[in-house]
Amino acid sequence: MPPSHPFDDDKLKEECGVFGVIGVNDAANFVALGLHALQHRGQEAGGIVSHDPDEGFNSARRFGYVRDNFTKESLMKTLPGPLSIGHVRYSTAGTKHAAIRDVQPFFGEFAMGGAAIAHNGNITNADLLRKELIGQGSIFQSSSDSECIIHLIARSYQRNIPDRMKDALRSVEGAFSVVAMTRTKLIGVRDPLGVRPLVLGKIGDGYALSSETCALDIIGADYVREIEPGEMVVITDEGVESFRPFDPAKSRFCVFEHVYFSRPDSIIGGRSVYETRRQIGVELAREAPVEADLVCPVPDSGTPAAIGFSQESGIPYAMGIIRNQYMGRTFIEPTEQIRNMGVRLKLNVNRALIKGKRVILVDDSVVRGTTSIKIKQMILDAGAAEVHFRIASPPTEWPCFYGVDTPNREKLLAARMNEAEMAEFIGVDSLKFISLDGLYRAAGEEKGRDNDSPQYCDACFSGEYPVRPADMLNKGFELKAAE
Secondary structure: OOOOOOOHHHOOEOOEEEEEEEOOOOHHHHHHHHHHHOHHHOOOEEEEEEEEOOOEEEEEEEEOOHHHHOOOHHHHOOOOOOEEEEEEEOOOOOOOOOOHHHOOOEEEEEOOEEEEEEEEEEEOOHHHHHHHHHHOOOOOOOOOOOHHHHHHHHHOOOOOHHHHHHHHHOOOOEEEEEEEEOOOOEEEEEOOOOOOOOEEEEEOOEEEEEOOHHHHHHOOOEEEEEOOOOOEEEEEOOEEEEEOOOOOOOOOEEOHHHHHHOOOOOEEOOEEHHHHHHHHHHHHHHHOOOOOOEEEEOOOOOHHHHHHHHHHHOOOEOOOEEEOOOOOOOOOOOOHHHHOOHHHHHEEEOHHHHOOOEEEEEEOOOOOOHHHHHHHHHHHHOOOOEEEEEEOOOOOOOOOOOOOEOOOHHHOHHHHOOHHHHHHHHOOOEEEEOOHHHHHHHOOOOOOOOOOOOOEEOHHHHOOOOOOOHHHHHOOOOOOOOO
16 A cells, blocks of 8 residues: 555545546556556555556456556557556445455446446445445445445446436536446546536547546546536447437536646636646735745645735745655565654655744645644744745645545534644744635635525535535434524
8 A cells, every 4th residue: 555645644635637538559557557647646546447458347446555556568469459447445435344346446347338437436326325225225335425326327228328328417416527348438427516627628530528628648648628517428439429318507617626626737717727726825925924034834735825925915935844755665664663654754854944934834724733833843943043944735624525534523623623723732932824716716716605696615614515425414413503
């Protein structure tokens, strides 16, 4: 299993990444490259399914990084054909204990032929669906909520796989961006609110579907457009067909994709993710100015916002914390003493720069607060005169149920403390978060958040869930009280 970064254990873990290609030779090789570019969206495991007219469907599922598995010629030769889909995973539903049966894409044989499916998101009524399907005779092979889609497809009476998928997904609640394949078709679907991303690209005579545009770049595909909320596209050798299988709904794209999840070199809604994050820093400097000598990012996710904060405030930008990019997972940690040095192996403070300075640290979020305490202490140990935290998202007060691994609400620092209490708990001279309106302005909404009709899903900040989390409510979760 890939090791987590010692400061990343207190981050919201990304959900998954999906990628598919049709109409190119050795499509699985392109999928492997695409998944490599999406590795930030899921580092636990990955899988690829391909189809060849002569050899049929083939699949490979592996734990660990794409680079450690799907770059081996011997493996890739077992995945021939002009059509392939893939998935990188971080477990957000089902068991937290790794099991190869939970690694996607999932495959099923149906009366009209085989089909594979890869899902990014989270089905909020999966427990209810699973119970109903098992009661009707379905036999589940995994703990993943995504497998429900395969069983719903199997039980549909529609005549072909795309129509069965439409039928199946109408029973699904929550967030889903799905890439699927049959023997001749590549299929992409987004849920009616478009919570999770999915884009279409063109490569030669073929097409690609991807969670993000950065993965199109790596295979040399041209970005065509986003798959729209509530849209299904069916791609064959003859081109792209578009369908609308769901009732129309107002888009509620995940605003945290702008803050942290997506790669900074991706494009969302025609807007550079990097530019949005830089603009978050600009808004943060306007909302929460402070006298200081240096603006330093918490690497690497805080870098664009720190640049924007520096540009707007006029306070010099500096790399006060250096991240060792070459800390491999083969490093031997034989004793507890060495293991406790893991943070220093991965991150180090630029002492000559920090000593005696008033430092502003810019980070993307505060979840439990444990990371912030470690970072603060490193900066103080290096001789900083003052430490000020500026956070490029509003306080994370509520868990996400749409494909993000979030702690229980009682473990979220902002659910238990106000801003002043959090500053005291972390032990910094000041702590300020960007406002929800400021975040919306940075994402291109000039008037900020429309409280009567929010433009994004911001449930982790506001507690306003656009899709009822049925399974969690059945387990006793309490929604935000009406104001």
